[in-house]
Amino acid sequence: MKDYAIKPSTLLVAHSPDADDIFMYYAIKFGWVSPPVPFDNIALDIETLNEAALAGTYDVTAISFALYPKIRNDYALLRTAVSFGEGYGPKLIKRKGTRLRRNFKVALSGRHTTNAMLFRIAYPEARIVYKNFLDIEKAVLEGEVHAGVLIHESILDFDESLEVEREIWDIWRELAGRELPLPLGGMALRRSIPLTRAIAVENALIRAVDVADRHRHLLARMLLERHLVRIDADTLDTYLDLYANDKSVTMDAAQLEALNRLFQIGYEHGFYECPIDAEDFMIPTEYLSERFS
Template sequence: MRNITVAHSPDADDIFMYYAIKFGWVSAPDTNFQNIALDIETLNQKALNNIYDICAISFALYPKIRDEYALLRTAVSFGEGYGPKLIKQKNKTLKRHFKVALSGEHTTNALLFRIVYPDAKIVYKNFLEIEDAVIQGEVDAGVLIHESILDFDENLEVERELWDVWRELCKEDLPLPLGGMAIRRSIPLNQAIQYEALLTKAVQVAHDNQKLLSKMLLQRGLIRVDAQTLETYLSLYANAKSISMDEAQLSAVDKLFAIGYDHGFYDAKITARDLMIPTEYESIRNS
């Protein structure tokens, strides 16, 4: 029996997409999947240190781990007309060197933010602590992610949508790449193909059984939000387009990598398609 670690964040979309495996609806012979739930920046740091077999990551991190991990096509989250929000106290004017709380150095929102606000003073916090840090005046502003974008304190307001930042930098009609999954290159290729197919099936099954799975997650206290908020959040970040990346999503990931390279954040300009598992190997091997 092979033991494979699958690390994901504790936010609603990641849990939703993984739990078809946890509940035994989808499984692989001779493989035991062990899940670990950690905040996204902790996962990014773990991936930098090659800790887990399969790991949720921010897309912005991937160029830095490309030698150790292949990018998976499934369990992805994109924004389309929405995304992280830069918030501040109402009627507060942000100065050039304003202090801001971000959810992690290697997150996609941090990459975009640092490009458009190069003079801001950044502190990194767990994403669950950012709203309170702004309310208490510990920081001038903060970038909200995950389900925090749906409901925040009435004394706060949106300074800027990172979706708008993305469109300004991207200059194309492409979705905003936020989170994806990566798999260790040290895993034998035939197994890696099998695991990607299994994860894809798990996301498909979760999507096809959304009401039942959501009810089970809520009953077990595995989700931080109520049923209505969960439904809204899943429609944004764990939907039919999360099952397997389409051409527009792949192009968006490539564009993100290009933007990061052009602004000096990466050491090479890469494309997602060249760094994924070659699934065609399976059909060639069996032909």
């Protein structure tokens, strides 16, 4: 798509400090992709970002997909930098050999996360506490809670005294009623940004994710050498296979179907005031071709 001149001004891009978000953003940070306007970035945990999105804090922000219907009037949903699970995802873990009662106490990573919504539907009597995802395993090990839902890199390596009670993927599959990828996280852009600029920003992010994926091993090595990720090389490679890959560049038809099914499930269980179609809330990229034709 042709690039059009846009008046410079810095946009603040907020993402999580997790390996997949850092990986997808740092093609811009390292200068491999030039954004249409100067970007600055901030890294915060996903629930902090969800709360900030509700307050309209950042221009472009990572979000949990389950949050999006609640911010749809203020943010457009981007097609890129998406994370879906396909046969995998967050894990409900407990101490080995223990049995969970119906009202077990559980630690979740945030009220507005996708895993929290699916968990609450599956376990309506559980007593929930919310914690930073890095503290959940410890809370289970120390007996503060009976179980916890691990997300991000935590799903790949946890204490051997713990075991998986249930995969959130299995909850999703039962609720969805068919085989669809599990929508976890994406990005949103403030609607007050002028449309031509919004289109150019989304295109730059798409290019960044594409370049990151095509030069994955070089970028991963640079992140490791600069201590920008908190995991080792082998774990990073495994994690990027799961959540930052060629399917993260732009949402495909199956991912869109899955996202709409997530929104329908949320509506059916009282989390949203109305069902929505994700494509109705994306940036209309056809605008430029029509305007300048």
